Structure formats: structure tokens, C-alpha cells
Amino acid sequence: MRFGWVLVVVLFGWGGGVGAQVVGAPSFVILKVQDVTGAVVPEAEVRVKPVGKDGESVLRSDGHGLVYFVASQGRFEASASSPGFQVKHENFEAMGRPGQVVPLTLQIGTGGPILVQEEPMTAIQSAPLAAQVGAEETILLTRPIPVGLAPGMQVKLLKNTKDEAVYAVVFQRGDEALSGLTDVAINYGVGDAHFTGIGAVSGATVGWLDLQRKLYHAIPAREQVEVLLLIGDVATFNGKPIVHGHLVLGRRDGSTVGGHMWELKVNPTLEVFVTVNKTVLKKKLDEASGMKVIDPTQ
Numbered sequence: 581m582r583f584g585w586v587l588v589v590v591l592f593g594w595g596g597g598v599g600a601q602v603v604g605a606p607s608f609v610i611l612k613v614q615d616v617t618g619a620v621v622p623e624a625e626v627r628v629k630p631v632g633k634d635g636e637s638v639l640r641s642d643g644h645g646l647v648y649f650v651a652s653q654g655r656f657e658a659s660a661s662s663p664g665f666q667v668k669h670e671n672f673e674a675m676g677r678p679g680q681v682v683p684l685t686l687q688i689g690t691g692g693p694i695l696v697q698e699e700p701m702t703a704i705q706s707a708p709l710a711a712q713v714g715a716e717e718t719i720l721l722t723r724p725i726p727v728g729l730a731p732g733m734q735v736k737l738l739k740n741t742k743d744e745a746v747y748a749v750v751f752q753r754g755d756e757a758l759s760g761l762t763d764v765a766i767n768y769g770v771g772d773a774h775f776t777g778i779g780a781v782s783g784a785t786v787g788w789l790d791l792q793r794k795l796y797h798a799i800p801a802r803e804q805v806e807v808l809l810l811i812g813d814v815a816t817f818n819g820k821p822i823v824h825g826h827l828v829l830g831r832r833d834g835s836t837v838g839g840h841m842w843e844l845k846v847n848p849t850l851e852v853f854v855t856v857n858k859t860v861l862k863k864k865l866d867e868a869s870g871m872k873v874i875d876p877t878q
Contacts, residue, residue, distance in 0.1 A: 610726065611647040613660050624662040631655040631671060642720040719787055719796040719842060721870045725823070730760025730846075735768075742858065749852040751779070757810075757844035757852070758823060764854065765814050765821035771860030775825075777810035779850030786827050786839030794870035799839055806830040807850060812841065814854075817863040817872045 611628070613621040626647045629636035631654070639647045641660075655673050732752030739746040749764055751757055757777075764770065782804050787796030812825030825841035844850065862878040865871075 611641075611658060611660075613641045613647070613662070621660075621662050624660050626658065626660045628656055628658045631657055642723055646723075717798045718790075718793075719798050721794060721796070723842075725762045726759055727763050727766065728759065730755035730757065730763060733760040733763070735764060738853075744858060745856040747854045747856065749775075749777075749854055751846040751850040751852070753846060753848050755846045755850070757781075757846055757850055758825065758841055761812075761814075761823045761825070761852065761854075762821070765823055768856070770814050770821050770854075770856050771816050772857040773814040773854050775810075775812055775814070775852050775854040777807065777850055777852035779807045779810075780847060781805060781807060781829075781844045781850065782847035783843070783845045784827065784829055785843040786829070786837065787842050788839050789871075791869055796840060796842070798842070799837060801829055801831070801837055803831065804847065805837075807844070808836065809838075810841070810844075810850075810852065813861075813874075814856075815861040815863045815874050817865075822863060822872060 611626055613624045613626065622641055624641040626639045626641060627636055628639070628647075641647050653674055655671055657671050659670075730751060732755050734750045734752075736748045736750075737745065738748055747764070747768070749761065751760055761775070765773070784801045784805060786799045786801070788799060789796055806829065807827065808830045809828040810825060812823060814821050814823050816822065826839065827841050827844070828836055828838040830836050862875055863872040864875040864878070866873045
């Protein structure tokens with residue numbers, strides 16, 4: 581019988597307006613499933629429920645062993661199972677404070693004590709995607725986007741007519757751009773938009789779509805790079821905005837890397853102009869590819 585650990589890292593976003601801090605607001609919680617060697621365990625079944633309450637969530641870890649769910653402040657019970665591993669239930673507490681990171685190791689099976697450690701670091705510093713993935717690793721199409729990771733982001737309305745609105749979205753050092761653009765879409769009720777941007781980042785992860793396997797191959801850029809081109813759109817799926825962006829990044833030697841936007845850690849700035857159309861544009865699930873695609877008939 582093999583044994584492993586579930587490493588739960590709680591990264592908190594927040595609701596309300598851009599830059600607002602709401603203690604106790606529902607936040608994304610990220611659980612990481614790994615074995616005794618530190619290798620991640622993909623496709624593990626993870627069950628999470630509030631202690632003493634109904635409403636269990638049954639989820640599966642992605643290609644990085646990560647599971648995302650939304651939790652309000654309070655205590656939760658989590659368990660994980662995978663072929664060859666025993667299961668043990670443990671409790672953890674969602675504190676509901678933006679930027680807080682709480683690593684909590686849950687031992688699966690029998691053994692020593694449970695180790696709990698709390699560190700006052702920011703979410704973007706604790707677990708940047710570029711530090712977790714390698715060039716041959718994968719990202720599932722269903723991976724949710726954590727919110728609240730762009731606290732320095734500023735938004736200015738440039739134009740507002742009956743047909744469209746235009747916003748300047750300016751990111752500061754340390755902001756994560758995809759999370760921030762998702763915040764803008766949620767907080768400003770964006771149902772249809774397109775955007776362009778330029779700037780520079782200290783690290784990024786883009787992806788190449790593998791249609792046969794229905795997943796992305798991660799392509800990390802762990803150095804300072806220029807954002808030569810950022811383009812994308814926003815449409816809704818099941819009533820929620822989906823930000824879809826593509827990138828071309830320039831390295832020091834003039835070479836480039838590009839692909840689907842998964843993470844951009846801004847340094848020193850990223851300037852994005854978002855044009856919002858007042859008519860909502862919807863997406864549908866394309867069964868053949870597993871992707872959410874725009875459906876102009878809706």
C-alpha cells in the first residue's frame with residue numbers, strides 16, 4: 581500500500597468592487613494532492629464539506645494535483661482518495677482573509693502527527709503557476725481561475741455609450757493579470773468584450789492546446805519578458821464571464837514564446853484596454869474538443 585499527503589494551500593480572493601477587501605467573503609480555496617515523494621496526484625477524488633453542515637463537494641484534482649472550490653469563512657473537512665492510497669479525513673479552517681496562505685498537510689492512511697503551519701505571505705508569492713509547472717506538464721481545460729490576485733490593479737472608465745464602454749485596466753508590480761481581468765469581468769458585469777494589452781512581466785505561463793488529449797501543455801517563462809501582444813475576449817458560460825486570452829512574449833535575446841494565457845505576474849506594469857459591448861455573448865460546450873466556444877446563435 582502506498583501512502584501520500586494532501587497539501588492544502590488556501591489562497592483567498594474577495595468580492596465587492598475592484599481592490600475592495602471583504603473579510604469573510606466567499607473565496608477560492610486550492611487543495612494540492614501529492615504523494616510521499618512530493619509528486620502530484622492527478623485525478624484524485626477529493627471531498628470537502630463544512631464541519632457540522634450539509635453540502636459535500638466531490639471534486640477531482642487536475643494535472644497538477646490541484647483542486648479549486650469556493651468556501652466562506654469557517655471550518656471544513658477534506659479527504660482525498662486515489663487507487664493505491666488509503667483515505668484519512670482531516671479538518672482545516674478557511675479564514676476568509678484576502679492574501680492569506682494556510683498550508684495544511686493531511687496524511688492519507690496511518691502515521692505521525694498532522695502538521696499545521698500558517699505563513700503571512702501573499703497568494704501570488706506563495707504558489708505562482710510558473711513555479712509549479714514544467715514544459716512537459718499539463719493544464720486541464722476545466723481549471724478554474726482564482727480571483728483577487730491583483731490588489732494593485734486600477735480601472736478607469738474612458739468611454740460609456742448605449743452600445744459600448746471602454747476601460748483602461750492598469751496592473752502594478754506583483755499583480756496576476758488573468759485573475760485581475762476575471763475580477764473586472766465579474767465586478768463590472770461584463771458579458772461580452774474584447775481587449776488588447778502591452779507591458780512586461782517577471783514570469784508567465786502560456787499553454788499549447790492538445791486537442792487529442794483535451795488539455796494544455798504548459799510553457800513557462802520564468803524570466804523577465806516583454807508582453808509584445810496580449811489579445812482576448814470575454815463571453816459568458818452558465819451566466820459567468822470567461823476570460824480567454826492569447827500572448828506573445830519577448831525574451832532578452834529577441835526570441836518569442838506564445839500561447840494561451842494562464843498566468844502573468846506583472847513587473848513593472850501591464851496596460852490593458854477593454855472594450856465592453858452591451859449585448860451579452862454566450863459560450864457553449866464543444867463536446868469534440870472539451871472547450872467552451874462562443875455560440876453566436878444564442
